[in-house]
Amino acid sequence: MLKWAIIFAVIALISGLLGFSGVAAGAAGIAKILFILFLVVAVVMLVLAMLGGKAIGNALK
Template sequence: MLKWALFFAIIAVIAGLLGFTGIAAGAAAIAKFLFFVFVVLCVVFLVLGFVVTKKMID
Protein backbone atom coordinates (compact mmCIF):
# COMPACT_ATOMS: atom_id res chain seq x y z
CA MET A 1 0.00 0.00 0.00
CA LEU A 2 2.87 2.33 0.71
CA LYS A 3 4.18 1.56 -2.77
CA TRP A 4 0.88 2.72 -4.29
CA ALA A 5 0.96 5.91 -2.22
CA LEU A 6 4.46 6.65 -3.47
CA PHE A 7 3.38 5.88 -7.04
CA PHE A 8 0.49 8.37 -6.87
CA ALA A 9 2.71 10.97 -5.20
CA ILE A 10 5.20 10.72 -8.08
CA ILE A 11 2.34 11.01 -10.60
CA ALA A 12 1.09 14.11 -8.75
CA VAL A 13 4.52 15.75 -8.88
CA ILE A 14 5.03 14.98 -12.57
CA ALA A 15 1.52 16.13 -13.48
CA GLY A 16 2.02 19.31 -11.45
CA LEU A 17 5.28 20.07 -13.24
CA LEU A 18 3.60 19.57 -16.61
CA GLY A 19 0.70 21.84 -15.69
CA PHE A 20 -2.06 19.25 -15.26
CA THR A 21 -3.30 20.68 -11.98
CA GLY A 22 -6.54 18.69 -11.85
CA ILE A 23 -4.77 15.38 -12.31
CA ALA A 24 -2.07 16.43 -9.85
CA ALA A 25 -4.63 17.32 -7.19
CA GLY A 26 -6.49 14.02 -7.68
CA ALA A 27 -3.32 11.95 -7.53
CA ALA A 28 -2.13 13.83 -4.44
CA ALA A 29 -5.45 13.21 -2.69
CA ILE A 30 -5.26 9.49 -3.48
CA ALA A 31 -1.64 9.35 -2.28
CA LYS A 32 -2.54 11.10 0.98
CA PHE A 33 -5.49 8.78 1.59
CA LEU A 34 -3.43 5.63 0.93
CA PHE A 35 -0.63 6.87 3.17
CA PHE A 36 -2.97 7.48 6.10
CA VAL A 37 -4.65 4.10 5.61
CA PHE A 38 -1.17 2.52 5.64
CA VAL A 39 -0.24 4.33 8.88
CA VAL A 40 -3.48 3.30 10.60
CA LEU A 41 -3.10 -0.34 9.56
CA CYS A 42 0.55 -0.33 10.64
CA VAL A 43 -0.36 0.96 14.10
CA VAL A 44 -3.26 -1.51 14.46
CA PHE A 45 -1.10 -4.49 13.57
CA LEU A 46 1.72 -3.27 15.80
CA VAL A 47 -0.63 -3.06 18.78
CA LEU A 48 -2.13 -6.46 17.96
CA GLY A 49 1.36 -7.93 17.80
CA PHE A 50 2.20 -6.61 21.26
CA VAL A 51 -1.09 -7.88 22.71
CA VAL A 52 -0.70 -11.37 21.26
CA THR A 53 2.94 -11.59 22.33
CA LYS A 54 2.04 -10.52 25.86
CA LYS A 55 -0.71 -13.17 26.07
CA MET A 56 1.62 -15.89 24.74
CA ILE A 57 4.31 -15.05 27.30
CA ASP A 58 1.90 -14.98 30.27
Protein backbone atom coordinates in the same frame (compact mmCIF):
# COMPACT_ATOMS: atom_id res chain seq x y z
CA MET B 1 -0.67 0.22 0.32
CA LEU B 2 2.46 2.24 0.94
CA LYS B 3 3.70 1.27 -2.52
CA TRP B 4 0.54 2.67 -4.13
CA ALA B 5 0.73 5.85 -2.04
CA ILE B 6 4.28 6.43 -3.26
CA ILE B 7 3.25 5.74 -6.87
CA PHE B 8 0.41 8.26 -6.69
CA ALA B 9 2.69 10.82 -5.02
CA VAL B 10 5.19 10.45 -7.88
CA ILE B 11 2.37 10.79 -10.42
CA ALA B 12 1.23 13.95 -8.64
CA LEU B 13 4.74 15.42 -8.69
CA ILE B 14 5.32 14.65 -12.35
CA SER B 15 1.92 15.89 -13.48
CA GLY B 16 2.37 19.02 -11.37
CA LEU B 17 5.70 19.73 -13.02
CA LEU B 18 4.13 19.28 -16.45
CA GLY B 19 1.27 21.64 -15.61
CA PHE B 20 -1.60 19.17 -15.23
CA SER B 21 -2.92 20.66 -12.01
CA GLY B 22 -6.19 18.70 -11.98
CA VAL B 23 -4.46 15.36 -12.34
CA ALA B 24 -1.85 16.39 -9.78
CA ALA B 25 -4.51 17.35 -7.23
CA GLY B 26 -6.39 14.10 -7.75
CA ALA B 27 -3.29 11.95 -7.47
CA ALA B 28 -2.13 13.85 -4.39
CA GLY B 29 -5.52 13.33 -2.74
CA ILE B 30 -5.42 9.61 -3.43
CA ALA B 31 -1.84 9.41 -2.13
CA LYS B 32 -2.85 11.15 1.12
CA ILE B 33 -5.78 8.81 1.68
CA LEU B 34 -3.68 5.70 1.01
CA PHE B 35 -0.87 6.91 3.28
CA ILE B 36 -3.26 7.65 6.15
CA LEU B 37 -4.90 4.26 5.66
CA PHE B 38 -1.46 2.65 5.71
CA LEU B 39 -0.57 4.41 8.99
CA VAL B 40 -3.84 3.32 10.63
CA VAL B 41 -3.36 -0.31 9.59
CA ALA B 42 0.30 -0.25 10.68
CA VAL B 43 -0.58 1.09 14.14
CA VAL B 44 -3.38 -1.44 14.58
CA MET B 45 -1.07 -4.30 13.57
CA LEU B 46 1.63 -3.01 15.94
CA VAL B 47 -0.80 -2.91 18.86
CA LEU B 48 -2.14 -6.38 18.04
CA ALA B 49 1.40 -7.75 17.79
CA MET B 50 2.29 -6.28 21.17
CA LEU B 51 -0.84 -7.70 22.78
CA GLY B 52 -0.31 -11.07 21.12
CA GLY B 53 3.30 -11.15 22.26
CA LYS B 54 2.26 -10.60 25.87
CA ALA B 55 -0.33 -13.38 25.63
CA ILE B 56 2.24 -15.79 24.22
CA GLY B 57 4.79 -14.78 26.86
CA ASN B 58 2.25 -15.40 29.65
CA ALA B 59 1.34 -18.80 28.21
CA LEU B 60 4.96 -19.93 28.25
CA LYS B 61 5.46 -19.19 31.97
